[in-house]
Amino acid sequence: xxxxxxxxxxxxxxxxxxxxxxxxxxxxxxxxxxxxxxxxxxxxxxxxxxxxxxxxxxxxxxxxxxxxxxxxxxxxxxxxxxxxxxxxxxxxxxxxxxxxxxxxxxxxxxxxxxxxxxxxxxxxxxxxxxxxxxxxxxxxxxxxxxxxxxxxxxxxxxxxxxxxxxxxxxxxxxxxxxxxxxxxxxxxxxxxxxxxxxxxxxxx
Amino acid sequence: xxxxxxxxxxxxxxxxxxxxxxxxxxxxxxxxxxxxxxxxxxxxxxxxxxxxxxxxxxxxxxxxxxxxxxxxxxxxxxxxxxxxxxxxxxxxxxxxxxxxxxxxxxxxxxxxxxxxxxxxxxxxxxxxxxxxxxxxxxxxxxxxxxxxxxxxxxxxxxxxxxxxxxxxxxxxxxxxxxxxxxxxxxxxxxxxxxxxxxxxxxxxxxxxxxxxxxxxxxxxxxxxxxxxxxxxxxxxxxxxxxxxxxxxxxxxxxxxxxxxxxxxxxxxxxxxxxxxxxxxxxxxxxxxxxxxxxxxxxxxxxxxxxxxxxxxxxxxxxxxxxxxxxxxxxxxxxxxxxxxxxxxxxxxxxx
Numbered sequence: 348x349x350x351x352x353x354x355x356x357x358x359x360x361x362x363x364x365x366x367x368x369x370x371x372x373x374x375x376x377x378x379x380x381x382x383x384x385x386x387x388x389x390x391x392x393x394x395x396x397x398x399x400x401x402x403x404x405x406x407x408x409x410x411x412x413x414x415x416x417x418x419x420x421x422x423x424x425x426x427x428x429x430x431x432x433x434x435x436x437x438x439x440x441x442x443x444x445x446x447x448x449x450x451x452x453x454x455x456x457x458x459x460x461x462x463x464x465x466x467x468x469x470x471x472x473x474x475x476x477x478x479x480x481x482x483x484x485x486x487x488x489x490x491x492x493x494x495x496x497x498x499x500x501x502x503x504x505x506x507x508x509x510x511x512x513x514x515x516x517x518x519x520x521x522x523x524x525x526x527x528x529x530x531x532x533x534x535x536x537x538x539x540x541x542x543x544x545x546x547x548x549x550x551x
Numbered sequence: 552x553x554x555x556x557x558x559x560x561x562x563x564x565x566x567x568x569x570x571x572x573x574x575x576x577x578x579x580x581x582x583x584x585x586x587x588x589x590x591x592x593x594x595x596x597x598x599x600x601x602x603x604x605x606x607x608x609x610x611x612x613x614x615x616x617x618x619x620x621x622x623x624x625x626x627x628x629x630x631x632x633x634x635x636x637x638x639x640x641x642x643x644x645x646x647x648x649x650x651x652x653x654x655x656x657x658x659x660x661x662x663x664x665x666x667x668x669x670x671x672x673x674x675x676x677x678x679x680x681x682x683x684x685x686x687x688x689x690x691x692x693x694x695x696x697x698x699x700x701x702x703x704x705x706x707x708x709x710x711x712x713x714x715x716x717x718x719x720x721x722x723x724x725x726x727x728x729x730x731x732x733x734x735x736x737x738x739x740x741x742x743x744x745x746x747x748x749x750x751x752x753x754x755x756x757x758x759x760x761x762x763x764x765x766x767x768x769x770x771x772x773x774x775x776x777x778x779x780x781x782x783x784x785x786x787x788x789x790x791x792x793x794x795x796x797x798x799x800x801x802x803x804x805x806x807x808x809x810x811x812x813x814x815x816x817x818x819x820x821x822x823x824x825x826x827x828x829x830x831x832x833x834x835x836x837x838x839x840x841x842x843x844x845x846x847x848x849x850x851x852x853x854x855x856x857x858x859x860x861x862x863x864x865x866x867x868x869x870x871x872x873x874x875x876x877x878x879x880x881x882x883x884x885x886x887x888x889x890x891x892x893x894x895x896x897x898x899x900x901x902x
Contacts, residue, residue, distance in 0.1 A: 358743060358750035494736055494794045497635075515798060522751050526742040533794055537801025538877070 356521040359530075362462065362483040367392035370452035373400035375424075375479045376440055376465050378433045378457025379407050380485035381414035391421050401426040401443060405436040405461065433461035434501075437468050438498065444472035453478070458485035458504060459550075467528035476525060487550045491519055492529040499529055505546040516543065519550070556610065558658065559617040561681065564788070566625045566799045572788035578617055579847045580901060583608045583822045585780040587899045588861060589860040593755045593871075595763045598865045600778035600824045600855070606899070608841065611661035612776065614652060615709065620681060622709045622731070622790065628704075629730040629791050635738045636793075637702045639726035644727060646714045647701035648691060649828035650835050654704045679707055690716070701726055709821075710839030715745075715768075717832055722768060724748050725833075731790040733783045734797065734820060734874065767902050771829045771834060781821040783873040784882070787843045788817055807878035812885045813846040816878055818858065845885060851901045855889035862886070 366389040369474050373396065377385050382404065389397060404426045408431055416429050430436035447453075453474065455465040462481055470476050472476075488502040490509075498512025507516050509533060516531030524531070534541045562625055574582075581659050603609030605731040608616070608843065629636055638648055655677055658666040669676040673690040687897035688695040696703045705712045705728035714726035722745045729737035746756075755761060785792055786803045807816050808820050820844060826835040849855045862875075862883050896902055 355756070356750055357756065358747035368626040376774050492739065494739060495796075495798055497738070522739070522753070524743065527739065529876070531736075531739055531794075534801065535799045538804050 348409040359521045359523045362481040365454045365456060365480050365482045367396055370451040371450040372448055373452050375400055375402045375454045375521045378405040378461035381456030382419055384456040384482045384484050387418060397423045398425055400424050403428050403436050403439055405430045405433045406515055408432050433464050435459060438462055440468045454480045456482040456484055459487050460490045463490045463528035489519060489550050490529040492527050493517060493532045504548050504550045507544060507546060555663055556661055558615055558662055561620045562617045564621050566788055570787045574847055579850055581607050582841045582843055583780055583820055584854055585782040585820050586861050587856050589857055589895055590864045593760050595760055597767050597777050597779045600776040613657040615662060619709055625790050626730045636730050637728045637740050638737060639701055641849040642756045643714055643726035646828055646831035646833035647699055649831050651700040651704040653826060654708050681706055689866055702823060710837050713836040715834040715836055721745055727739040732793055734792050734794055736794045753872050768825055771827050773829055776824050776826045781823060783819050784875050785817050785819045786815060790840060792856050804877045807881050809881055814844055816845050816882055817842045839853045853895050853902050855886055856897050858881050859886035859890040
C-alpha cells in the first residue's frame with residue numbers, strides 16, 4: 348500500500364483503514380475499488396450502521412449500475428447515490444457537506460486522485476482534514492498541478508509527465524497541496540530542453 | 552526604541568534582463584554573511600533579533616538598504632505578471648493589518664528622515680518619501696487603501712513576507728507576498744503547515760531540525776523577534792527565482808564558466824526573522840535576500856576563504872537540493888586563489 352512507501356514525505360497524504368466510529372450519522376464517499384473498503388467497513392460495523400449512513404459512490408466512467416453498485420445498494424444505506432466519476436460526485440458531496448449534521452463521521456475511499464478531490468471538498472466545507480477517515484483503494488495515478496501554468500492534469504501515471512495544458516515535460520514531485528488537491532509538477536528539463544528523459548509508468 | 556539611521560543614496564540596478572544590480576563596497580561589508588564556521592550543515596541557528604551590530608544589516612529591525620527602490624520596482628513587475636504571488640486566506644485579514652502596523656512602525660522609528668507614521672485613533676497618515684507615497688487611511692478598513700493591507704505594505708518593503716497562523720501547536724502558511732524566493736511557490740504551499748511546506752528539504756527532517764525549530768518559533772513573543780540565516784547560490788542577481796518561471800531562468804544555471812564566475816555567480820543570503828503579531832497572534836516571517844557576487848566576496852579575505860571551504864565540503868545532498876551542482880566546482884576553483892589554508896577567525900564578521 349502507498350502508506351508505507353511515502354509516509355516519511357511530510358506533505359504527502361497517507362491513508363489508513365476505515366473503521367466504524369460511534370457517531371450520530373455517517374457520510375461515506377467511495378470511488379471504484381473503494382467499494383470493497385465500504386464492504387469491509389460494514390462487516391466491522393454494528394447492525395444499525397447503514398441505517399444512519401449516506402453513501403455517495405462513483406462507479407467509474409461510462410458505467411451504469413455495475414455489480415459493485417448493486418452489491419453496495421443491498422447493504423441498506425439510508426441514502427445511496429451513484430455518480431459516474433469522482434469528479435462528477437463532487438457537486439453532490441458539496442451538497443451533502445452543506446447539510447452535514449454536527450457529530451457526523453466522514454469516510455473517504457478510492458484511488459489517489461479521487462481521495463484528492465474528496466478531501467479537498469471536505470476541507471473547503473470547513474472540516475479539519477485530520478478528522479477525516481481515508482482509505483486508499485485502486486490506482487496510484489496522481490492529480491498533478493503544473494507549477495508553471497497552474498493547470499491540473501488528471502490521472503498521471505508516468506514519470507516524467509506532460510502537462511495537459513502547456514505541454515511542458517514535468518517532474519511529478521511527492522510535494523502535495525491539500526488545498527489544490529494535487530502533486531506538484533515542475534519542468535524536468537528546464538536547464539537543457541534538448542535533454543528529454545524517457546517516461547516510465549510508475550504511478551499505477 | 553533603538554538608534555535611528557539615514558538611508559544611503561539608492562542605486563538603479565535591475566534584477567532581470569541586463570542585470571545591472573551592483574553592490575557598493577559599503578553594501579558588501581554590511582551584508583549578513585551566513586557562515587560562522589568553515590563548513591556548513593543544517594542547524595537550528597536561531598537567535599534573538601535585537602541590539603543589532605552597528606554598520607551591518609542587523610542594525611535596524613527591518614533593514615532598508617541602497618537597493619530599496621530597485622527591489623520595489625522588481626516586485627511590482629513580478630506582480631503585474633503574476634498576481635498569485637501575493638495571497639491571503641480569508642481568516643488572515645487581521646494579520647495583514649498587524650503586518651502593516653509593524654512595518655510602518657519599524658521604518659518610521661529607524662529612518663525618520665524617510666518614513667513617517669501619524670496616528671489619530673484609527674485615522675492613520677503614512678509617508679514613504681523614497682517611493683513618493685503620502686497615504687491617509689482608516690486602520691482596519693481595506694477600502695481606504697489601494698490594495699489589501701498585506702499587499703499594500705509589502706509593496707513598500709524589501710524581502711518576502713510570509714504570515715504564519717498558529718493553530719493546533721503548529722504554524723500554517725496562510726498568507727504571503729513572495730517574489731524574491733529561492734525556488735518555492737506560495738501558490739502551491741499556501742495552507743500547509745510547517746512540516747508540510749518543508750517536506751522537500753533533504754536531511755533536516757531526519758536530524759530533528761524542524762521539531763526543534765517549531766518549538767522555538769511557537770515560543771516567540773511580542774517585542775522579542777528572532778532571526779536565522781539561510782543561503783543558496785543564484786546565477787545572475789535574479790531576485791525572482793520562482794518555480795513558476797523556472798523553465799525561463801533554468802538554462803542560466805548552465806551558463807557559469809571560469810571566465811564569468813566572479814561576476815555572474817552570487818551567494819544568495821536570506822535573513823529570516825520571526826515576529827509575533829499582537830492582534831492576530833500570527834507570526835510574521837520576513838525572508839530578506841542579499842546578493843554577494845563571488846567578486847564581492849573576494850574583497851573580504853575571510854569571507855572568500857570561508858566560502859571556498861564551505862563549498863568544497865558541502866554534502867552532495869545539499870548541493871543538489873540547493874541547485875549548485877552545475878557550477879559549484881567552477882566556484883571552488885575560482886575561490887581557491889584566495890585560500891592560503893590558514894585558519895579563519897571565529898564568527899561571521901570580517902576581520
